[in-house]
Amino acid sequence: MRANCWEGKQKVRVEDVPDPKILNDRDAIVRVTSTAICGSDLHLYNGFIPSMVKGDILGHEFMGEVMEVGKGVKKLKVGDRVVVPFTISCGACWMCKQELYSLCENSNPNAWMAEKMFGHSPAGIYGYSHLTGGYAGGQSEFVRVPFADVGPLKIENGFTDEQVLFLSDIFPTGYMGAEMCDIKPGDVIAVWGCGPVGQFAIASAFLLGAERVIAIDRFPARLRMAERNTKAETINYEEVDSILDTLKEMTGGRGPDACIDAVGLEAHSPGLQHTYDRAKQMMRMETDRPIALRQAIMACRNGGTVSVIGAYGGFIDKFPIGSLMQRSITIRTGQCHVQRYMKPLLARIENGEIDPTFVITHRLSLEDAPEAYDMFLHKEDECTKVVLRP
Amino acid sequence: MDSYLTTDDANPRVAARTSRSAQTRPARRGRRTTEGADNAGERPDARQSDRLARALGWFSIGLGIAEVVAPQGVARLVGLEEDDGNHRLLRGIGMREIASGIGILSQRKPTPWVWSRVAGDALDLALLGSALRSDKAQRGRIVAVTAAVLGVTALDVYVGTRLYRNADGGATDDAGDNTVEIKTALTVGRSPQEVYRFWRDFDNLPRFMNHLEAVRITGERTSHWKAKAPVGMTVEWDAEIIEDRPNELIVWQSLENADIENSGSVRFAPAPGNRGTEIMLEMRFHPPGGTIGARFARMFDEVPKMQMRNDLRRFKQVLETGEVVHSDDSIEPGPNPARPSERIPAL
Numbered sequence: 129m130r131a132n133c134w135e136g137k138q139k140v141r142v143e144d145v146p147d148p149k150i151l152n153d154r155d156a157i158v159r160v161t162s163t164a165i166c167g168s169d170l171h172l173y174n175g176f177i178p179s180m181v182k183g184d185i186l187g188h189e190f191m192g193e194v195m196e197v198g199k200g201v202k203k204l205k206v207g208d209r210v211v212v213p214f215t216i217s218c219g220a221c222w223m224c225k226q227e228l229y230s231l232c233e234n235s236n237p238n239a240w241m242a243e244k245m246f247g248h249s250p251a252g253i254y255g256y257s258h259l260t261g262g263y264a265g266g267q268s269e270f271v272r273v274p275f276a277d278v279g280p281l282k283i284e285n286g287f288t289d290e291q292v293l294f295l296s297d298i299f300p301t302g303y304m305g306a307e308m309c310d311i312k313p314g315d316v317i318a319v320w321g322c323g324p325v326g327q328f329a330i331a332s333a334f335l336l337g338a339e340r341v342i343a344i345d346r347f348p349a350r351l352r353m354a355e356r357n358t359k360a361e362t363i364n365y366e367e368v369d370s371i372l373d374t375l376k377e378m379t380g381g382r383g384p385d386a387c388i389d390a391v392g393l394e395a396h397s398p399g400l401q402h403t404y405d406r407a408k409q410m411m412r413m414e415t416d417r418p419i420a421l422r423q424a425i426m427a428c429r430n431g432g433t434v435s436v437i438g439a440y441g442g443f444i445d446k447f448p449i450g451s452l453m454q455r456s457i458t459i460r461t462g463q464c465h466v467q468r469y470m471k472p473l474l475a476r477i478e479n480g481e482i483d484p485t486f487v488i489t490h491r492l493s494l495e496d497a498p499e500a501y502d503m504f505l506h507k508e509d510e511c512t513k514v515v516l517r518p
Numbered sequence: 519m520d521s522y523l524t525t526d527d528a529n530p531r532v533a534a535r536t537s538r539s540a541q542t543r544p545a546r547r548g549r550r551t552t553e554g555a556d557n558a559g560e561r562p563d564a565r566q567s568d569r570l571a572r573a574l575g576w577f578s579i580g581l582g583i584a585e586v587v588a589p590q591g592v593a594r595l596v597g598l599e600e601d602d603g604n605h606r607l608l609r610g611i612g613m614r615e616i617a618s619g620i621g622i623l624s625q626r627k628p629t630p631w632v633w634s635r636v637a638g639d640a641l642d643l644a645l646l647g648s649a650l651r652s653d654k655a656q657r658g659r660i661v662a663v664t665a666a667v668l669g670v671t672a673l674d675v676y677v678g679t680r681l682y683r684n685a686d687g688g689a690t691d692d693a694g695d696n697t698v699e700i701k702t703a704l705t706v707g708r709s710p711q712e713v714y715r716f717w718r719d720f721d722n723l724p725r726f727m728n729h730l731e732a733v734r735i736t737g738e739r740t741s742h743w744k745a746k747a748p749v750g751m752t753v754e755w756d757a758e759i760i761e762d763r764p765n766e767l768i769v770w771q772s773l774e775n776a777d778i779e780n781s782g783s784v785r786f787a788p789a790p791g792n793r794g795t796e797i798m799l800e801m802r803f804h805p806p807g808g809t810i811g812a813r814f815a816r817m818f819d820e821v822p823k824m825q826m827r828n829d830l831r832r833f834k835q836v837l838e839t840g841e842v843v844h845s846d847d848s849i850e851p852g853p854n855p856a857r858p859s860e861r862i863p864a865l
C-alpha cells in the first residue's frame with residue numbers, strides 16, 4: 129500500500145509499504161477514505177518529538193471502511209464506516225473506565241520509554257513517535273486498528289467524510305479545551321492559536337455558553353476564519369504592543385476568566401523571547417518553547433483557569449510558577465480523551481449546532497502529502513487544514 | 519534522531535540478565551549497601567578515580583570548546599561531511615561536553631556527570647556510525663576517531679563504575695557478594711484471587727515473560743525453567759517454591775546446578791479504591807562470571823528492571839484485555855519503523 133512516511137527533519141515521502149495484517153483478535157483493518165494533517169504532525173515533522181524512526185508512517189486523524197475484523201471483534205463488521213479516534217484505548221483498564229482514554233494503561237507497548245521521559249506512560253497513539261507506541265499511522269491506504277470495539281465510531285447517517293472526520297481529533301480536542309475551562313454564564317475566554325484546534329476551541333467555548341471569546345494569532349486568514357465562523361473578537365499579536373495590556377483593556381482590567389493554549393511547543397513571538405527560547409531549544413537546554421503558555425498564565429484573571437491543549441513534549445524554562453501559585457490559578461491539561469466526546473459531538477453535528485467543515489482549506493491526494501506538509505507548515509495559500517484522500 | 523537506545527527488551531543481548539532471578543536470602547533493602555560502607559572520599563582508590571574524573575572533566579571542556587568555536591575543524595578532523603547540519607550538530611555536542619565537564623569538575627559527587635559523559639559517548643558513537651555509512655565521509659579517519667571515542671568511552675565507563683562502587687561502599691568485589699536485586703510494582707484491575715491463580719499456573723508465564731521459553735512442572739513444588747540468554751544461548755534451572763500463600767505470596771529459588779543462581783518473590787495485595795491488585799515482584803540473581811559479570815550486570819541493571827516491568831505490563835494486558843498488546847514497532851525485535859512488517863510474526 130501507499131503511505132506517508134517520516135524520513136527525517138522536514139522530510140516526508142509517500143512510499144510503498146507492506147499492507148497491515150490482523151495481529152490481535154480485537155484488531156480491525158480499516159481502508160482509509162479520508163485523513164488529515166494535524167498541528168501535532170508538524171511537531172514530528174520539525175523534529176521536536178523524540179524517538180521517531182526513519183520510515184515511520186505518520187497520521188492520526190483518519191476514517192474509512194472496515195475491511196477485516198479479528199475473531200474477538202463484536203460491534204464492527206466488514207463494510208462499516210468508521211471514524212477512528214487518535215488515542216488507542218483498551219476500554220478495560222482503570223483509566224479507560226474513568227473515561228481518561230488518552231491515559232490507557234495497556235495500549236502503549238513502549239511504555240518503558242515513556243516512563244523514562246514522563247515518569248508514567250500515556251496511551252498509545254497512531255503515527256505519533258515510538259514514545260507513544262510505535263503504531264503505524266493513518267496517512268496511508270490501510271490501517272490496523274487495535275481494540276476495534278472500543279475506539280471507532282460507526283457513522284450511519286449518510287454524513288460526508290468531511291463532516292465527521294474531525295471527530296477523530298481536533299473537534300473533541302478543542303471541545304475538551306473549552307470544557308476544562310468550566311465555563312459559567314458571563315465568562316470571557318481567551319484562546320491562543322487559531323489553527324484548526326484553536327478554531328474548534330473557540331467554537332466549543334461558545335457552544336458551552338461563553339459570553340465572549342477572544343482569539344489570538346498572527347495570521348489574518350485564521351483570525352478571519354474565527355470571526356466568520358463565530359462571534360469571536362480577535363487580536364493579531366503582531367499588531368499590539370502587549371498582549372497582556374490589550375487583554376486587560378478588553379476585560380475591564382480583570383483578565384480573561386479562562387485562557388486556552390491551543391499553540392503548543394513551537395510557539396512564535398515577534399520579540400526577544402522567541403530568540404531566547406529558540407536558542408535554548410537549539411542548545412538542547414529546553415525542548416519546548418512555551419511562549420503562549422507563559423502569556424496565558426500571566427493574562428488569566430485571579431482564580432481563573434488555564435487550559436492547555438497545545439502539545440508539549442519535554443521541558444521548559446522560565447515557567448511563571450509564581451504567577452500561577454500566588455493568584456490561585458488552576459491549570460488543566462491533557463491529550464484529548466477522544467472516545468469520551470465522539471458520540472455527543474456527533475449529536476451536535478446532527479443537530480446542526482456546528483459544521484466542522486469550516487476549517488478545511490485544502491483537499492489533496494495522499495500522494496501530495498510532502499507538498500501539503502510544507503504548505504501547512506509555512507501557512508502558504510492561507511492553508512489551515514488539509515484533508516488527504518488515498 | 520534515527521533510533522532510540524536499544525534497551526528494548528526485545529534485545530536478545532540483554533536477555534538472560536532479567537527476571538527468572540533469585541532470592542536465596544531474606545530480602546535486604548537496597549542492593550549494595552553492605553558492610554563497612556565507609557566514606558568514599560577517604561579510600562585511596564576513590565581519590566584516584568576522583569583524579570581521573572577531574573581529568574575527564576577538563577577533557578570534556580576542551581573538546582566542547584573546540585566543537586563550539588571550530589566545528590569545521592573538528593568535522594574535518596573526524597572526517598564528517600562539512601555541511602551546516604553537521605556543524606550545528608557538533609556545536610550541540612560541544613555544549614553538552616562543556617556542560618558535563620563543568621558538572622564533573624564542580625560537583626562534590628561527580629558520578630552522575632561522568633555517566634552523562636558515557637551517555638554522550640554513546641551518542642557520539644552512534645553519530646560516527648552513521649557517518650561511516652555516508653559515502654562522502656572519509657572512512658579511515660572516522661574509524662580512527664571512532665576508536666578514540668571508544669577509548670574515551672571505556673575510560674568513562676571505568677571511572678563511572680569506580681565512583682559508583684565507591685559511593686556505594688564498594689560491597690561487590692571486596693565482600694564477594696555479586697547479588698543483583700531488582701524490584702518493581704504494578705497494579706492490575708483484577709482480584710488477588712484471579713491474579714494469584716493466573717500467575718501460579720506457571721504454564722501461563724511464557725505468554726507474558728518474553729525471555730522465558732518454557733516452564734515444566736516437575737513435582738509438587740518443583741519446576742524446570744528454560745530462558746533465552748545472550749548470543750542465542752539458553753539457560754536452564756530447576757526451581758523450588760519455598761513459600762506459597764494463596765492470593766498473597768509466592769517465593770521461589772533455584773536449586774543446585776542452575777546456570778544462573780536466582781530467586782524471587784511475587785506479592786499480591788488488594789489495591790485501595792477497588793482498583794484490583796498491587797503486585798510487587800522482586801528478583802535476585804547472581805550473575806555468572808564473578809566480579810566482572812557482576813559489574814557488568816550492575817552497570818546495566820536498569821535493563822533487567824525494565825524488562826521485568828515490561829513482563830509485568832504484559833501480564834496486566836493479558837488479564838485486563840485478554841491479549842498481549844502489539845504495535846507495528848513492538849512485534850519486531852529492536853527499534854523498527856512504525857509500519858507493517860513484511861513477515862508474519864509468531865505471536
Ligand SMILES: NC(=O)c1ccc[n+]([C@@H]2O[C@H](COP(=O)([O-])OP(=O)(O)OC[C@H]3O[C@@H](n4cnc5c(N)ncnc54)[C@H](O)[C@@H]3O)[C@@H](O)[C@H]2O)c1
Binds near residue numbers: 321350395
Ligand atoms: N491535546 C490534544 O489532544 C491535541 C490534539 C491535537 C492537537 N494538539 C496540539 O494543538 C496545537 C495546535 O494544533 P493545530 O493543528 O491547531 O496547529 P497549527 O500549527 O495549525 O496552529 C497553531 C497556531 O498557533 C499560532 N501561534 C503560534 N505562536 C503563537 C503565539 N505566541 N500566540 C498566539 N498564537 C500563536 C500559529 O500562528 C498557528 O496558527 C498543537 O500543539 C498540537 O500538537 C493537541
Ligand SMILES: [Zn+2]
Binds near residue numbers: 188189214
Ligand atoms: Zn491531531
Ligand SMILES: [Zn+2]
Binds near residue numbers: 217232
Ligand atoms: Zn485502557
